[in-house]
Amino acid sequence: MAKNKPGKRYTADARVANEDKLPLTQAVERLKGFRATKFDQTVDLVMHLGIDPKQADQMLRGSISLPHGVGGEQKKVIAFCAPEKVDEAKAAGAIEAGGEELVKKIEDGWMDFDVAIAEPAMMRVVSKLGKALGPKGLMPSPKSGTVDPKVAAAVKAFAAGKVEYRNDAGGNIHCPVGKHSFSAEQLVENAQAMIDHIVKSKPASSKGLYVMGAAISATMTPSVLLEV
Secondary structure, eight states: OOOOOOOHHHHHHHHHSOSOOBOHHHHHHHHHTSOOOSSOOEEEEEEEESOOTTSGGGOOEEEEOOTTOOOSSOOOEEEEOOGGGHHHHHHTTEEEEESHHHHHHHHTTOOOOSEEEEOGGGHHHHGGGHHHHGGGTOSOOTTTTOBOSOHHHHHHHHHTTOEEEEOOTTSEEEEEEEETTSOHHHHHHHHHHHHHHHHHTOOTTOOSOSEEEEEEEETTSOOEEBOO
């Protein structure tokens, strides 16, 4: 089977994106210098970490509100909450909110949402959805900030672009840090905030070199390696 060849735009950008590691500001400037596309590309930060993903105490999962958001469409958020908090959650941006009836709707196959928020008292009800939400990374968790007694505030934050992250099986963290249309300064501040957050989140049981590598790229560009 023939392999797909890189397009002319990617090939031209690859000539500019050498393998030298650059300070974040210079890396973003190089990324911004790549040829534009007809759509606003998402800019991603990838960090390769010296963790053992098989060890539960070394897994990283959490959420962060970046200084300039990440752009794009507003996320579809649902909230598992007590009846008296339903209106408040919907006013904050939840497309659906409730308890047992919302659980039943999801059990029946409805999955048209990006983030699920739950107040702690509702987790006994939400636990029924482990098989449905777990494999898709949608199960509410205190570590990711999606289990919160202040449901409305959590809904508002995630609907506005609060970013969830979790390491993959290779010990990598992938996180959007903005759009190609963002100014270089905005991208640098967002990426630096994410890098600082991950560095501060180093598991106590992780020994040796922690940040083993990092790169920044857009949807249709080569990666630019970072000095971190």
